[in-house]
Amino acid sequence: MPSAKISPSLLSSDFAQLSSEANRMIKEGADWLHMDVMDGHFVPNLTIGAPVIKALRQHTDAFLDCHLMVSNPEKWVDDFAKAGASLYNFHIEATDKPLELIERIRKSGMKVGIAIKPKTSIDLIYPFADKIDLCLVMTVEPGFGGQKFMHDCMPKVKALRERFPELDIEVDGGLALDTIEEAAKAGANVIVAGTSIFKADNPKEVILTFRNIVNSKQK
Numbered sequence: 001m002p003s004a005k006i007s008p009s010l011l012s013s014d015f016a017q018l019s020s021e022a023n024r025m026i027k028e029g030a031d032w033l034h035m036d037v038m039d040g041h042f043v044p045n046l047t048i049g050a051p052v053i054k055a056l057r058q059h060t061d062a063f064l065d066c067h068l069m070v071s072n073p074e075k076w077v078d079d080f081a082k083a084g085a086s087l088y089n090f091h092i093e094a095t096d097k098p099l100e101l102i103e104r105i106r107k108s109g110m111k112v113g114i115a116i117k118p119k120t121s122i123d124l125i126y127p128f129a130d131k132i133d134l135c136l137v138m139t140v141e142p143g144f145g146g147q148k149f150m151h152d153c154m155p156k157v158k159a160l161r162e163r164f165p166e167l168d169i170e171v172d173g174g175l176a177l178d179t180i181e182e183a184a185k186a187g188a189n190v191i192v193a194g195t196s197i198f199k200a201d202n203p204k205e206v207i208l209t210f211r212n213i214v215n216s217k218q219k
C-alpha cells in the first residue's frame, strides 16, 4: 500500500492570503496542497479556477492536488496543465467519456485522479482504476467544508483497496482526529482535511498524527 500523504484543503484557508497559507501548510509538514475547484453547477458553491492556480504556482513548487467539482471537466484540462496543476481529479459523475479524459490529462503532463460522490457506486471506478494515479472517495457531499464525515463511505474505500493495493486512495470531508483511524483502517492513504488542520492550534501536530496513523495501518 502506498505511503501516507497529507493534503490540507485550502478551502479552509484565508483566500486573501493564499500563497502564504499554502507555504505555511508546507512548512507545517503537508505533503500536497488540495485545491477545491467548484463551478456553481456541479456543486452549489463557486470557488477558484485555473487563473488562481497559475497565480499560486508563482509562489510554490508544492504538488497541487486539484479537485475539479465541475460539469464538463474536459473543458479545463489545458488551462489547468498550463497553470501548473500537478493532479487533475475529475468526477466520474461529470463525464460520459472517462477513458478519453484520462488520456487527455496524461498527455497534458498532469497526474490523473477520479473522484466519486458518496452516493455513487464504487463499481463505476473499477474499469479505470488501473489507468489512474489516484481515486478520491468523497466522505461528504461535495460543495462545502466543515461537514460531518460519512462513515457509510468506508466500505467503498475498503473494496477499492482490496482490489487495488497500490492505488493512491484519497478521502475528503470531515477528516479529523476522531475519524482518521477509521479511514486509514479502511485503506485510505491520501488524507484531505480543511477544518481540522486550519482551525487547529497546532497544525503541525495534526498533520504528523494523521501521517503516523495512516502509516501504522499499512500492511
Ligand SMILES: O=C(CO)[C@H](O)[C@H](O)COP(=O)(O)O
Pocket (backbone or CB within 6 Å): 009, 011, 012, 034, 036, 067, 140, 141, 142, 143, 144, 145, 146, 147, 172, 173, 174, 175, 192, 193, 194, 195, 196
Ligand atoms: O471538497 C471539499 C468540499 O467539497 C473539501 O475539501 C472538504 O470538505 C474538506 O473540508 P473539511 O475537512 O472541512 O471537511
